[in-house]
Amino acid sequence: MxxxxxxxxxxxxxxxxxxxxxxxxxxxxxxxxxxxxxxxxxxxxxxxxxxxxxxxxxxxxxxxxxxxxxxxxxxxxxxxxxxxxxxxxxxxxxxxxxxxxxxxxxxxxxxxxxxxxxxxxxxxxxxxxxxxxxxxxxxxxxxxxxxxxxxxxxxxxxxxxxxxxxxxxxxxxxxxxxxxxxxxxxxxxxxxxxxxxxxxxxxxxxxxxxxxxxxxxxxxxxxxxxxxxxxxxxxxxxLLDKNSMVVAYDYKRGEPRGLAKKTAESFFGDCIDCHACVKVCPTGIDIRNGVQMECVGCTACIDACDNIMDKIGKPRGLIRYASENSIANGEQLRYTGxxxxxxxxxxxxxxxxxFILITRKDVDATIMRTPGILYQTRGTDSISNLYNIKVANKTTRQIPLTIQLEDKGGIIEIIGKPFIDVAKEGQGSGSFFVVLPANKLHRRKTNVKLVLYERSKKVGVINTSFLGPVSE
Ligand code: SF4
Ligand code: SF4
Structure with a gap:
């Protein structure tokens, strides 16, 4: 500055x-x-x-x-x-x-x-x-x-x-x-x-x-x-430093400012101190004082000064887009490394x-095993776990959500209805049992993969754990 x-x-x-x-x-x-x-x-x-x-x-x-x-x-x-x-x-x-x-x-x-x-x-x-x-x-x-x-x-x-x-x-x-x-x-x-x-x-x-x-x-x-x-x-x-591109006055070229007499050997720089750049500034500042917080980079002073330079037959760009370093070294602003x-x-x-926006899913589901319940024995050969599901529907259509079990050969029983109804741009919830054959459980905790479907369209996959009676 x-x-x-x-x-x-x-x-x-x-x-x-x-x-x-x-x-x-x-x-x-x-x-x-x-x-x-x-x-x-x-x-x-x-x-x-x-x-x-x-x-x-x-x-x-x-x-x-x-x-x-x-x-x-x-x-x-x-x-x-x-x-x-x-x-x-x-x-x-x-x-x-x-x-x-x-x-x-x-x-x-x-x-x-x-x-x-x-x-x-x-x-x-x-x-x-x-x-x-x-x-x-x-x-x-x-x-x-x-x-x-x-x-x-x-x-x-x-x-x-x-x-x-x-x-x-x-x-x-x-x-x-x-x-x-x-x-x-x-x-x-x-x-x-x-x-x-x-x-x-x-x-x-x-x-x-x-x-x-x-x-x-x-x-x-x-x-x-x-x-x-x-x-x-x-x-x-x-945020700014000496390499930032700003609207800047080339003080090396412009100073000392003043109007040179045509006959005299010029002691002055290119700035004729006409104040055109100040008079046009919508924030009322003098850009010749250097980079200031009040400068909104509107370029009005560039235009004003270029017009003056045209009139006095000097090259344009006394005020221009430049960095402090480029002015100090007398260089034009470059698209630097x-x-x-x-x-x-x-x-x-x-x-x-x-990428995050594009790959974001339309349906967000959270599944948790119902608290306080470990597992239930079904007849002589099956075990069930009870889960709660919460679903956020980010689409503009109502989604009848069904859940299927992958791999383990068991079944899903949604409580009270065949599917979970999720209103458009709304939320849905429900509870369901996962029922697995006891012979598929070899340890106390078994990983299961639940696939969510909107009719036949897969809309999500959730991994969770299934508790059984077999100790590790
Ligand atoms: S418009 Fe240009 S010549 Fe006139 S005072 Fe501003 S910088 Fe100097
Ligand atoms: S760029 Fe606009 S706000 Fe900044 S000094 Fe020039 S005229 Fe004023």
């Missing part, structure tokens, strides 16, 4: 560390009026954000086998990922998934910095690519916004502010609806929307509460969600998680 330079005296200071860019000397919030970016990164981000919104608003409508592709129903502790349902008993997989996810974040951030924040984070996408665009459309670019903020409340200001905030609330309302669709499913959301309010009071209230939260975040809280609240942002200090290694590790983590 570099310090800021006082241009007149050419001495370095790092007083920017003493205060937040968005607070004034009294500790009051300074509203960030960010200039509208323009340039190749902004164009690319605009295009990608359209795809992003299509995915965000489209996914809740995607159903696979009568089940949403994704559902995060924290209220019912029911999660659906890629059409596969997860219940609390899948805690192991979710735990593994969490570890894999955290590992992925650590590796990804160490290699690529805040690439996620700038390009894929919902907060950045909605704030910069939706709400701020609406703001530019209604109030104009930053200088006009500043003027509007300063001017008295005349009819023009009342009109513009009203239209903006009504639109902001409508957008927040739409986002809140889709956000809730990810929690309860689009079909339940449709019921809340189409049926009388009295029948869905809590659902309706949730929509309003989330609309209010989103409106509050995008209309008022804004960049502070990233700079003050976001835990991922707070972690940057420990370390990045390749981290990418490979991230890929491995994703593969392992995908």
């Amino acid at each position: 570099i310090a800021s330079v006082n241009n007149k005296k050419n001495t370095y200071t790092d007083d920017f560390r003493d205060h937040l860019a968005t607070l004034d000397d009294q500790g009051k919030r300074k509203w960030v009026f960010a200039n509208k970016p323009s340039g190749k990164f902004y164009r690319l981000r605009t295009i990608l954000s359209l795809g992003y919104f299509v995915v965000f608003f489209g996914l809740p409508f995607v159903y696979v086998n009568d089940r949403p592709l994704f559902l995060f129903n924290v209220i019912k502790a029911k999660f659906i990922l890629f059409g596969k349902i997860f219940w609390p008993q899948d805690f192991f997989i979710l735990g593994l998934g969490m570890i894999a996810f955290i590992l992925f974040i650590i590796l990804f951030t160490a290699a690529f910095g805040r690439l996620f924040c700038g390009w894929a984070c919902p907060q950045t996408n909605f704030m910069e690519m939706m709400f701020r665009k609406v703001e530019y459309w209604i109030e104009g670019d930053a200088p006009k916004q500043k003027m509007l903020a300063r001017q008295s409340w005349n009819s023009q200001k009342i009109f513009k502010k009203s239209v903006k905030h009504v639109l902001f609330f409508v957008l927040s309302f739409v986002i809140a609806n889709f956000f809730i669709a990810y929690i309860i499913g689009i079909k339940e959301l449709q019921q809340i929307i189409t049926e009388p309010v009295g029948q869905h009071l809590s659902g309706f209230a949730s929509i309003l509460v989330f609309s209010g939260i989103f409106y509050g975040v995008y209309a008022h809280f804004r960049e502070q969600a990233c700079t003050v609240v976001c835990p991922y942002g707070r972690l940057q200090g420990v 370390r990045m390749k290694l981290y990418t490979a590790l991230c890929g491995m983590v994703v593969l392992i998680l995908s």
Whole structure:
């Protein structure tokens, strides 16, 4: 990280560390009026954000086998990922998934910095690519916004502010609806929307509460969600190192900053201290002060500086994606061996998680011998053990479950019914006897293999032990 330079005296200071860019000397919030970016990164981000919104608003409508592709129903502790349902008993997989996810974040951030924040984070996408665009459309670019903020409340200001905030609330309302669709499913959301309010009071209230939260975040809280609240942002200090790829100012090339007179021998670097990069920053920071936690990697300053470099006839890239080491050594950022290694590790983590998801069984059964009962003698030649079975059905169909014994030549007797009925996306339980010929038992504990069938389809195999009277 570099310090800021006082241009007149050419001495370095790092007083920017003493205060937040968005607070004034009294500790009051300074509203960030960010200039509208323009340039190749902004164009690319605009295009990608359209795809992003299509995915965000489209996914809740995607159903696979009568089940949403994704559902995060924290209220019912029911999660659906890629059409596969997860219940609390899948805690192991979710735990593994969490570890894999955290590992992925650590590796990804160490290699690529805040690439996620700038390009894929919902907060950045909605704030910069939706709400701020609406703001530019209604109030104009930053200088006009500043003027509007300063001017008295005349009819023009009342009109513009009203239209903006009504639109902001409508957008927040739409986002809140889709956000809730990810929690309860689009079909339940449709019921809340189409049926009388009295029948869905809590659902309706949730929509309003989330609309209010989103409106509050995008209309008022804004960049502070990233700079003050976001835990991922707070972690940057420990996840980044000098080889991480970040949006960085090339201080070797740019300093000392200042405008060189055309005739004079240039004492200055390429930075003309125009502040275009600062004025465009949505978090209000000066990237020339080095990597800062407040930088969300939105690339607006890259575009702003590239435009200035084009105008003054200097090469682009004074601000660019780079690592501290690549700037210190004057090199262009390369896809280094370390990045390749981290990418490979991230890929491995994703593969392992995908494997776990794909090979996950639709039916989970737990079998335990009934406590307090050892075995029963059946007639003169057979022994039985009593078991309890609990089954979780993760499919969207009802499963009539039967159990068969493999190898040992015995029989299964399900108590009270010919099969165990397991409701769709529900649980079933029952008790059954395993009856074995006494001559097959040569020791006190014999291993038996029980095969679970949904009609003729094998859905699981469970190994358990069978107790008999023969001592070892
Ligand atoms: S936009 Fe470029 S030239 Fe202007 S102040 Fe920022 S770094 Fe310097
Ligand atoms: S410093 Fe640059 S990349 Fe970082 S938030 Fe500001 S404009 Fe975006």
